[in-house]
Amino acid sequence: MKKKEDLLKELKDTVINYDEDGCKAAAQEYADVNYPALEGIMDGLAAGMQVVGELYEKNEYFVPEVLMCADALYAGLAILRPLVPKAGRGPKSxxxxxxxxxxxxxxxxxxxxxxxxxxxxxxxxxxxxxxxxxxxxxxxxxxxxxxxxxxxxxxxxxxxxxxxxxxxxxxxxxxxxxxxxxxxxxxxxxxxxxxxxxxxxxxxxxxxxxxxxxxxxxxxxxxx
Amino acid sequence: MAEMSGYERVMRTFGREPVDTMPFFSGMGMVLQPAIKKLGYKFPQVHTSAEKLARSGIESARMFNLDSVVIPYDMCWESEALGNKISLYEDSEDILYPTIPNKNWTELDQVNITDNDIETIMSRGRMQLIPEAIKIVKKEAPEKALGAWQLGPFTQMGQTIELDKVLKAVFKQKAKVEAILDRFTEMIIEIGKSLQAAGADFITLREPGVAADLISPKTFKEIIKPRLTRILDAWKSPKVLHICGSTDSLIEMMHDCGADALSVDIKNNLIESRKKLGDNVLLFGNFDVFALPCKAETTVEQAVAGMKTNIDGGVDAVWPGCDLWPDIKEENFRAMEQTVREYGRKASPALGRTDGGSLKK
CATH class of the missing domain: 3.40.50.280 (Cobalamin-binding domain)
Structure with a gap:
C-alpha cells in the first residue's frame, strides 16, 4: 500500500503533467485505501493546480496546458468529491x-x-x-x-x-x-x-x- | 500647405511619405453610438444592411474627424457563412455585438471546409454586404481611407469550433489543427482579395486568439506565423497585422510575417517594441478603448495625457488597441483626436512631416 504522501504527490504531479488517466488512477488508489478525500483534493489536486498557476505566471505554461491540467483535476475530483464527509459541515456555500x-x-x-x-x-x-x-x-x-x-x-x-x-x-x-x-x-x-x-x-x-x-x-x- | 484629407494622410503613411500630422484612425471595428443615433439607426440594424453599415461608418469617421472608415464591425460574418446562426440581440437595450451562440461543429473531426465553400463564401450569409458597403463608402466618402479586415485563421477557427477544444487540440491533434488552419488560411486569402477588389484602401489581419497570454511563442512560431505570412503574402499592400493581448514576446515574429505596419494593444510595451523593431517599421497603437474614450470617470485632461503617452511610446499612427467601444464620451474622444493632431505634428520614428519634421536618424 502506498503511503498517503506518495499518493498526494501522484495526484499533484498528474495534474501538473496534464495526465488525465494517471490522475484518475491515483485518485482511485487514494480512495480505495480510504485516505481522507478532502486532503486528497486540497493537498493533491489543488496543490497541483497551484503549481500550474505558477507555471503560467512564469510563461512556462499557456492556456492549452492549463486547460488540459484542469481536465486531469476534474478526473480526480469526480472520484474524490463524493467521498468528502458531509457530517459536521454546515450548509454549502x-x-x-x-x-x-x-x-x-x-x-x-x-x-x-x-x-x-x-x-x-x-x-x-x-x-x-x-x-x-x-x-x-x-x-x-x-x-x-x-x-x-x-x-x-x-x-x-x-x-x-x-x-x-x-x-x-x-x-x-x-x-x-x-x-x-x-x-x-x-x-x-x-x-x-x-x-x-x-x-x-x-x-x-x-x-x-x-x-x-x-x-x-x-x-x-x-x-x- | 492645406491640411491633408484622411485618405491622403493614411495612404501617405503606408507609402512612407511625409504627412502633415499624425494619423488617427483604425483598421478594426469603428462605429460610434453618437453617429448611429444621429442617423436614427439601432445598433443591431447596422450589421445587416450594406447601406446602414456604410452610412454609420462614414458618419462615425466624419463626426470625430477620424482618418478612416472601417467596414465591417462584427466578427461573425464568416462563421455565419459557414452555416452557423448569429444572435443580433435585437431586443437588448445594451449595445451588444453579434455572436455565434452555438457552433454547428462541436469536434475538430467534423470540420469540413470544401473548395466550393471557399469559392462561394462571398455569396453566403451576409458576406455580400461587405463589398456593397465598401463601394458605397468609396463613392460617398472619398476623403476617408477605407479599411477592411479579416480575422486570422486561428481566431476564425475559434469562431467556428469552441476555443477550448481548439486550444487543447494544438497539443492533442496538432496535424488536424494545422490542416484546418490551412483551409481557413485559403478562405481568408480569398475573402481579403474580394474586399480589396471591392475598393478597400488597406486591410488589417487581426489574430487576437494567438497572443502570448493564450498560446506560447513556440506555438505561434510553428503553427501561426507561417499562415499569417502566407495570407499577407497573398494580399496586396497596404496591409496591417494586429494582435490583441500580450505581444511583447511576439513583436519581432509579427514583423517577419510581412505586413506593411504592425498594430498592438495596451498590453504591449511600445517603447520596448520600438527598440526591437528599430525606427524603420510602421507601428500603430495602442490606446485602451475603455479607459480613455469611454470610462465615465476619465476626465478630458486624463484622456489628453493618455494620448500624449501613446504618441511618446513611439507609434507612427494612433490606433485603438481593439474595436472601439461605440458608447464613447464625446468630449473625451474629440479631445483625443485633437491631441493627436497637435502633439503629433513632430515626426514619428518611421514617418516624417511635410513641414520639415524629419525622421530620427
Whole structure:
C-alpha cells in the first residue's frame, strides 16, 4: 500500500503533467485505501493546480496546458468529491457564475468554476451569454454568497457594472468576482467588485487565492 | 500647405511619405453610438444592411474627424457563412455585438471546409454586404481611407469550433489543427482579395486568439506565423497585422510575417517594441478603448495625457488597441483626436512631416 504522501504527490504531479488517466488512477488508489478525500483534493489536486498557476505566471505554461491540467483535476475530483464527509459541515456555500450577455467565451469562467468545485461549493453555472438580470434572479433564488462574472471583450464588460449595481442594491454583502481579458484591477474596483482575474490562466491563480479567502469566509460563517 | 484629407494622410503613411500630422484612425471595428443615433439607426440594424453599415461608418469617421472608415464591425460574418446562426440581440437595450451562440461543429473531426465553400463564401450569409458597403463608402466618402479586415485563421477557427477544444487540440491533434488552419488560411486569402477588389484602401489581419497570454511563442512560431505570412503574402499592400493581448514576446515574429505596419494593444510595451523593431517599421497603437474614450470617470485632461503617452511610446499612427467601444464620451474622444493632431505634428520614428519634421536618424 502506498503511503498517503506518495499518493498526494501522484495526484499533484498528474495534474501538473496534464495526465488525465494517471490522475484518475491515483485518485482511485487514494480512495480505495480510504485516505481522507478532502486532503486528497486540497493537498493533491489543488496543490497541483497551484503549481500550474505558477507555471503560467512564469510563461512556462499557456492556456492549452492549463486547460488540459484542469481536465486531469476534474478526473480526480469526480472520484474524490463524493467521498468528502458531509457530517459536521454546515450548509454549502454557493456561487452563481456565468459569462455576461454578448460574450460567448467561457474558458476563464470554467477555470474559476473549477476552483469553486475544488473548494466544495455549490456552483450555479448559468453558462455564457447570460442576460444581466439572470445573475440577479439566480443570486436571489439561491441566496448565493458570491457572484462571479466573466467577459472576454470590452464590448460586453460594461454589463458587469449594471449587474453589480443591481445585486449590491438588493444585497450589499454579496461578494462579486470579475474576470476576463479587458477587466483590470481599476475596472474591478470601479465597478465595485471584490476580486478579479484578467486572463484564463490568471483565473487559476486568483481562484487559488480565493480558496484561502473562501475558507476564512466559511470559518467565519460557521462561527456566527 | 492645406491640411491633408484622411485618405491622403493614411495612404501617405503606408507609402512612407511625409504627412502633415499624425494619423488617427483604425483598421478594426469603428462605429460610434453618437453617429448611429444621429442617423436614427439601432445598433443591431447596422450589421445587416450594406447601406446602414456604410452610412454609420462614414458618419462615425466624419463626426470625430477620424482618418478612416472601417467596414465591417462584427466578427461573425464568416462563421455565419459557414452555416452557423448569429444572435443580433435585437431586443437588448445594451449595445451588444453579434455572436455565434452555438457552433454547428462541436469536434475538430467534423470540420469540413470544401473548395466550393471557399469559392462561394462571398455569396453566403451576409458576406455580400461587405463589398456593397465598401463601394458605397468609396463613392460617398472619398476623403476617408477605407479599411477592411479579416480575422486570422486561428481566431476564425475559434469562431467556428469552441476555443477550448481548439486550444487543447494544438497539443492533442496538432496535424488536424494545422490542416484546418490551412483551409481557413485559403478562405481568408480569398475573402481579403474580394474586399480589396471591392475598393478597400488597406486591410488589417487581426489574430487576437494567438497572443502570448493564450498560446506560447513556440506555438505561434510553428503553427501561426507561417499562415499569417502566407495570407499577407497573398494580399496586396497596404496591409496591417494586429494582435490583441500580450505581444511583447511576439513583436519581432509579427514583423517577419510581412505586413506593411504592425498594430498592438495596451498590453504591449511600445517603447520596448520600438527598440526591437528599430525606427524603420510602421507601428500603430495602442490606446485602451475603455479607459480613455469611454470610462465615465476619465476626465478630458486624463484622456489628453493618455494620448500624449501613446504618441511618446513611439507609434507612427494612433490606433485603438481593439474595436472601439461605440458608447464613447464625446468630449473625451474629440479631445483625443485633437491631441493627436497637435502633439503629433513632430515626426514619428518611421514617418516624417511635410513641414520639415524629419525622421530620427
Amino acid at each position: 454557493q456561487v452563481v457564475i456565468g459569462s455576461i450577455q454578448g460574450d460567448v467565451h467561457d474558458i476563464g469562467k470554467n477555470l474559476v468554476k473549477m476552483m469553486f468545485d475544488v473548494a466544495g461549493w455549490e456552483v450555479y453555472d448559468l453558462g455564457r451569454d447570460v442576460p444581466l438580470e439572470d445573475f440577479v434572479k439566480e443570486q436571489m433564488r439561491t441566496d448565493s454568497e458570491v457572484v462571479a462574472m466573466s467577459a472576454m471583450m470590452t464590448t460586453t464588460m460594461l454589463g458587469m457594472k449594471k449587474v453589480i449595481k443591481m445585486i449590491k442594491e438588493k444585497n450589499p454583502n454579496v461578494m462579486i468576482m470579475l474576470g476576463g481579458a479587458p477587466v483590470t484591477k481599476d475596472v474591478a474596483k470601479l465597478f465595485g467588485a471584490d476580486g478579479y482575474a484578467e486572463s484564463a490562466g490568471n483565473a487559476v491563480q486568483e481562484g487559488i487565492r480565493m480558496i484561502g479567502r473562501l475558507r476564512e469566509f466559511e470559518a467565519s460563517k460557521a462561527a456566527s
